[in-house]
Amino acid sequence: MSEQTGANILCVVGARPNFMKIAPIMRAFNAAGSGLRASLVHTGQHYDAAMKHAFFEQLHIPEPDVDLGVGSGTHAEQTAQIMLKFEPVLDAQQPDAVLVVGDVNSTIACALVAVKKGIPVIHVEAGLRSGDRGMPEEINRILTDQLSDLLFTTEMSAADNLEREGISRDKVFFVGNVMIDTLRYNLASATPSASTLAEAGPRFTEGYGLLTLHRPSNVDDPTVLRRLLTELVDISRETPLVFPVHPRTRARIRDAGLDAVIAGADILLLPPQGYLEMLGLMRDARVVLTDSGGIQEETTALGVPCITLRESTERPITVEQGTNTVVGTESAAIRKAYREVIQGGGKAGRQPEYWDGQAAQRIASILARWCGGVRQA
Structure with missing residues (x-):
């Protein structure tokens, strides 16, 4: 791999909540001088083709390099199908790292395949916990964080959650909220x-x-x-x-x-x-x-x-x-x-720290340095 092309990061998007998170990440990674090169896999977990197209178009997400077309099913069926279809993609592309967002079935499925093949996993929106293990998303969050090499958080308390679960703070970076990047970018x-x-x-x-x-x-x-x-x-x-x-x-x-x-x-x-x-x-x-x-x-x-x-x-x-x-x-x-x-009038609230529309840029900057260190090791 040449320095000109940058580290190849395979980004995964699976369901509607992921679309808003992946849009600013793809934009930041593919910006000139980022030191990164992003490709996109859509698992098809969100199986409404018309709605997927509308979101991709509105959010200016590039068409996926690969669409796995998994569709609906039980949690076990969907997770298994994603894993089966994602593995050949990794074999063909040989990315430097796999980036997953959020807490849907695509998140844990693709992270699990990547880590078993020795490919570093990056989790955006790490460390969030409800304390309710009856929620499938809570299980996905916990397991994905345990598999990840690099964890990006949206709020400070997430690092405490991760430390309690035995994850080193050296892996954890507080960068802000990519969902809010998308909101601010599109509000007008x-x-x-x-x-x-x-x-x-x-x-x-x-x-x-x-x-x-x-x-x-x-x-x-x-x-x-x-x-x-x-x-x-x-x-x-x-x-x-x-x-x-x-x-x-x-x-x-x-x-x-x-x-x-x-x-x-x-x-x-x-x-x-x-x-x-x-x-x-x-x-x-x-x-x-x-x-x-x-x-x-x-x-x-x-x-x-x-x-x-x-x-x-x-x-x-x-x-x-x-x-x-x-x-x-x-x-x-x-x-x-x-x-x-x-x-x-309800709670007035205030803007949390780093919810400023720049989270994806922080992720890109940290990741470029991290990938450089991995390549030199």
């Missing part, structure tokens, strides 16, 4: 909510809440799902809710016979939205109710009150410094947090 281009809601009527354009639900713990249990939807219907009578519905969530509502619960409520059901559309909806919302990890971060960056419908969060900085309140799924707690937002 966000689709105005008025455009997305043009046909919804004045009740929505005069002020709305944004709702997302997709966690298995919330949507797979009909009792929990009914409780959540019943409370959200009550909230919608005061603040109409815009609800881009994940296909899996829509199926669970139908299968549980809960369509009647939300029928006639001031809840606008939308199909899954592109990144720029969701960014505009978040920016303009009075309040966001969600079980998404990434949205907790994005609302903190935007200064929009966020109510998290989960028992825990792996992103404590959004609670400690940001606009996020974690309430669980009980009606009384949700209602209390909602009232605090409507009556008092």
